[in-house]
Amino acid sequence: MGQRILALMLALSLTGCWGYNRSAKRWSYVGDVLLMGAGGGAIAADLTATEEPCSGTGCRTYKAPFSGLLLAGALVATAGFVGILLTASRAEVKSSR
Numbered sequence: 001m002g003q004r005i006l007a008l009m010l011a012l013s014l015t016g017c018w019g020y021n022r023s024a025k026r027w028s029y030v031g032d033v034l035l036m037g038a039g040g041g042a043i044a045a046d047l048t049a050t051e052e053p054c055s056g057t058g059c060r061t062y063k064a065p066f067s068g069l070l071l072a073g074a075l076v077a078t079a080g081f082v083g084i085l086l087t088a089s090r091a092e093v094k095s096s097r
Contacts, residue, residue, distance in 0.1 A: 020093045032083035039077025046070040 046069040054061060 032080040035080030042073030
């Protein structure tokens with residue numbers, strides 16, 4: 001179940017947020033900062049998770065150099081950062097109301 005939630009969070013955040021006018025840009029900055037915070041939280045959760053070290057002669061389990069949570073956190077944080085760059089570099093659209 002945790003992997004499904006993680007996959008959904010990753011799929012929803014891959015685009016980042018970027019706005020087209022002044023108000024939308026403000027909210028997209030908020031969304032992007034939240035993405036970066038969530039990615040940093042996922043990275044911190046992975047790095048602080050403790051695992052029992054394998055001791056003895058029967059330890060033959062493979063331990064990957066990084067986990068899926070670390071990778072997902074890095075992607076979510078990167079999506080937030082790219083969203084901030086796109087929002088900052090995008091020209092404002094003048095809409096007539």
